[in-house]
Amino acid sequence: MLLLLLLTNAFVLLPWAGAGRIIGGREAKPHSRPYMAFLKIKNATKTSRCGGFLIRPDAVLSAAHCVDKKGRIVSFTVTLGAHNVSSQEPSQQKIPVGKWVIHPQYSRKGCINDIVLLKLKKKAKINEYVRYISFAKENEHVRVGTLCRVSGWGRTSLNPPASDVLREVELKVQKEKICQKFSSDYQPQSMICVGDENRKKSTYKGDSGGPLVCNEKAHGIVSRGYDDPLFPKAFTRISYFEPWIHEQLKRFSLQDIPGSLSSD
Template structure:
């Protein structure tokens, strides 16, 4: 069986047990540390013959919690150049993580995971949280949203060490439904650039789709060799599940009563 190494780093890097896809194509470098909610997830999977390494994105929603895609888990916060040991970076181990109980790899259905950090991140100019939408809060078709990440920057697999960003438009669900098996309108978002010049790509999975200053989507899946359209996990649909898990985390941290010992 495969052994998985988990390490969490805020606005820097974080690793989960399943590899993802997603890189920024047609985007541009962000102003350093202008997206302080971003997390870089490094994933290391070791089997009998080799060790494979992957990367994903994620985002800080509370000083002790990160959201990402379930198919992606070390976490680094406060990073701009992921190959530099920047003083702004915070590396925090993930104490536990909860994958949505109905996650299915086929079709990336319910593609969401919540990570509980071993210690709280220090909130400062380089590391901050991002707000989530209310339950079933929608985003209109045509809304321009931003995605940032450290994924590949071309189909030719060009790499980047610095965080990149791209602006993508929310599309009608009817565009994605015939192109993606198991596409679910309530829990997924159809997004992309109709000119086919901009996209996320391998390595961007788990990163946030930021619309109106809220994390409305999570980079989830695309078709092979096709960069338009793309499917994002719809965060507002999972808001009750997220808050239920955060409450469970809090209860688990409470000291046991004398009668229960």
């Protein structure tokens, strides 16, 4: 199913690469994941895509490396209620992003603290096609061996193109030592080690920013891979960032969104 961004070396995911398709997964039942968001990001030279997920009518969570790009972003749109992003489905709501906040300790090297909160210029209309998802609270952990689900519009193989329809895959939470073996940058407190030991299922380019859903709650964010393109993957651990997320949501509630794009 979803594939993480391509890596430039054994440990670091290209911060400017687009999120990928699900490898070894299946097409999701249309509109069965109403919290999914499709991000389209344009700068002066290229357009990239990522995943994300709605956590309240005016806020979307995603991966920081999706917006950590060279060149000024000139257009940033979130599409909600989509199954096939190449068509104009009546269920779709396309909403510009007015503001985004990258975690202040985010590091491109190793994709540490790889989380961004997007403030939409207008609230989404909540209906059968568009709904938000709850996310893990502080100190709420998911157990090793838990089977979780990831959805996205990323690549379905190691080669282009990305998928037009939403796909999903089931991946298992792994022991921390598996990811630690691949990278000294792996941080157990802020990351979750996830993957398929058989290397037949994975996230890849284009899937970045999408949620790792365990027991109907978002516990992780598709973030990075290692030298093996399929296994394992390090996802951003949402529970670690829950206080920061709520702090930013409070600030969003007090702020008016200006007409131009901005970021903190």
